[in-house]
Amino acid sequence: MKTGEQPQQAFEQIRDRIVANIYLRAEEIARRTVHQEKDRGLWDKKLDDICTSPFWGYLIMLGLLGAVFWLTVAGANYPSQLLANLLFGLEKKLLFFFAYLQAPQWLTGILVLGMYRTLAWVVSVMLPPMAIFFPLxxxxxxxxxxPRVAFNLDYLFKKCGTHGKQALTMCMGFGCNAAGVISCRIIDSPRERLIAILTNNFVPCNGRFPTLILMASLFLSGGALLSQGLLVALAVLGGVLIGIAATLLVSFALSKTILKGIPSTFTLELPPFRKPQIGRVIIRSLLDRTIFVLARAMSVAAPAGLVIWVIANAHWGG
Incomplete structure (x- = not known):
């Protein structure tokens, strides 16, 4: 062992003992002062034991993630088709309106065939999956x-030589990579914080999930509706697992090469399971995530559609 690593390891051991003694003392005080009914809270503990077990914890995690993707893909087909019919039906009316105004052909092409058509595709393809995925x-x-997912992944990150809190920042990255990078400040060690920052972009954020679902749907189209939705969900789940594997591999490589060091101890207090507030979940997911991501996509799609139409229809030279 290198000389520089010995003080760090001694510090980690001392901190582990301090944390362990704090929890033992807290349990002792709780046993003396708190009186709980016999059956109360047992279901919470049993559920925690299942969700954080070395075997069932990973199966439940993969199953829930796959179920979310399948519900997103299967549930978005019909709304997406209806929305496309509505928006492209409106495109025909816009063409008649511009023809009635005797607008120049280039103006009609830029505004309707370029910008509006691109926006119609983006909204009809992205809005239904996001409106289902984000609330779930x-x-x-x-x-x-x-937090149970972070607890399950702590062992893997520990084996990769990084801090267990990186699992939390990675989970935050599923919502937004920028937020995931900012949340890396919860990691005390500069070395482990830098590894978490460098690898956070490997997991797809919520803005990329509609694109992944779209690409998987395009390449796996055909067949029965349910089987197609299942294949698309498995493909997206595979992409997510590849991102997690890339995060672990790159973290391991960095911790063994240019960012060597001993991983710090991760102490995580799991919050209790709570009844979700459905109304707040729907409002928060639709306003803070769905509408925000869709507006950002539309702000890029509109000028992109304009440029594409100009390139496709402009004639240069003689």
């Missing part, structure tokens, strides 16, 4: 399940 993901967050 927020529901798991409000239920208190995401």
């Amino acid at each position: 993901f927020t529901l798991l967050e409000d239920l208190g399940y995401l």
Whole structure:
């Protein structure tokens, strides 16, 4: 062991003992002062034991993630088709309106065939999946399940030589990579904080999930509706697992090469499971996430549609 690593390891051992003694003392005080009914809270503990077990914890995590993707893909097909019919039906009326105004052909092309058509595609393809995925993901967050995911992934990050809190920042990255990077400040060690920052972008954020679902739907189209939705969900789940694997591999490589060091101890107090507030979940997910991401996508799609139409229809030279 290198000389510089010995003080750090001694410090980690001392901190582990301090934290362990604090929890032992807290349990002793709780046993003396708190009187709880025999059956009360047992279901919470049993559920925690299942969700954080080395075997069932990972299966439940993958199952819930796959179920969210499947519900998103299967539930978004019909709304997406209806929305596309509505928006492209409105496109025909806009063409008649511009023809009635005797607008120049280039203006009609830029505004209707370029910008509006691109926006119609973006809204019809992205809005239904986001309106389903974000409430489901927020529901798991409000239920208190995401800290259990971080607890399960702590062992893997520890093996990679990084801090267990990186699991929390990675879970935050599923919502937004920028927020995930900012949340890396909860990691005390500068080395482990830098690893978490550098690897946070490997997991797809909520703005990229509609694109992943769209790409998977395009490449896996055909067949029965239910089987197609299941294949798309498995493909998206596979993409997420590849992102997690890339995070672990790059973290391991960094911790063994240019960012060597001993991983710090991760102490996580799991919050109790709580009944989700459905109304607040729906409002928060639709306003703070769905509308925000859709508006950001539309702000890029509109000028992109304009540029594409100009490139496709402009004639240069003689």
